[in-house]
Amino acid sequence: MQEEVKEWLDKARSDLEIAKYDFKGEYYEDACFHAQQAAEKALKAVYIGKFKELLKIHDVKLLAQKVGASEEIVEAGDGLNPYYIAARYPVMEEPPGKKDAEEAIIMSEKVLKWAEKKA
Numbered sequence: 001m002q003e004e005v006k007e008w009l010d011k012a013r014s015d016l017e018i019a020k021y022d023f024k025g026e027y028y029e030d031a032c033f034h035a036q037q038a039a040e041k042a043l044k045a046v047y048i049g050k051f052k053e054l055l056k057i058h059d060v061k062l063l064a065q066k067v068g069a070s071e072e073i074v075e076a077g078d079g080l081n082p083y084y085i086a087a088r089y090p091v092m093e094e095p096p097g098k099k100d101a102e103e104a105i106i107m108s109e110k111v112l113k114w115a116e117k118k119a
Contacts, residue, residue, distance in 0.1 A: 001052055005119050008045035012038045012112055019108065023101050031101040032083035035108035036060060039080050042115035043067060049119045058084050064111070073114050076107035 019034035043063035047055050050067055057063065060077030069077075083096065083104060096104070 005045045005049045008041050008048060009119055012041035015041060016108055016112055019105050023105060028097050028101040029095045032096040032104040035104035036080040036083040038108045039111035042112045045119045046115050069114060073111055076111050079107050080104060
């Protein structure tokens with residue numbers, strides 16, 4: 001099980017690096033998506049470590065709540081949730097911009113740091 005947790009954390013780190021790369025290239029919508037994915041995978045790593053199974057959901061806030069994360073991490077999850085849909089479907093009135101991407105990366109870094117300590 002520890003190997004599976006490590007693999008999920010590695011994927012989370014990779015997504016965060018992709019988010020930063022997208023940001024530098026001014027692909028802000030993609031940066032937000034990858035930041036959301038990093039947080040989701042990091043929390044799934046913690047969930048797997050805690051419950052020995054994968055929870056197949058994309059709701060970062062709910063994942064954070066399920067693993068008993070701090071309120072700050074739950075709020076970060078809530079802030080990241082819209083970016084899972086935004087990058088995949090043309091549903092947002094205005095796509096995420098530079099400030100959104102900066103904030104998404106910061107939130108994702110917090111979640112990943114927390115998850116690395118808990119996994």
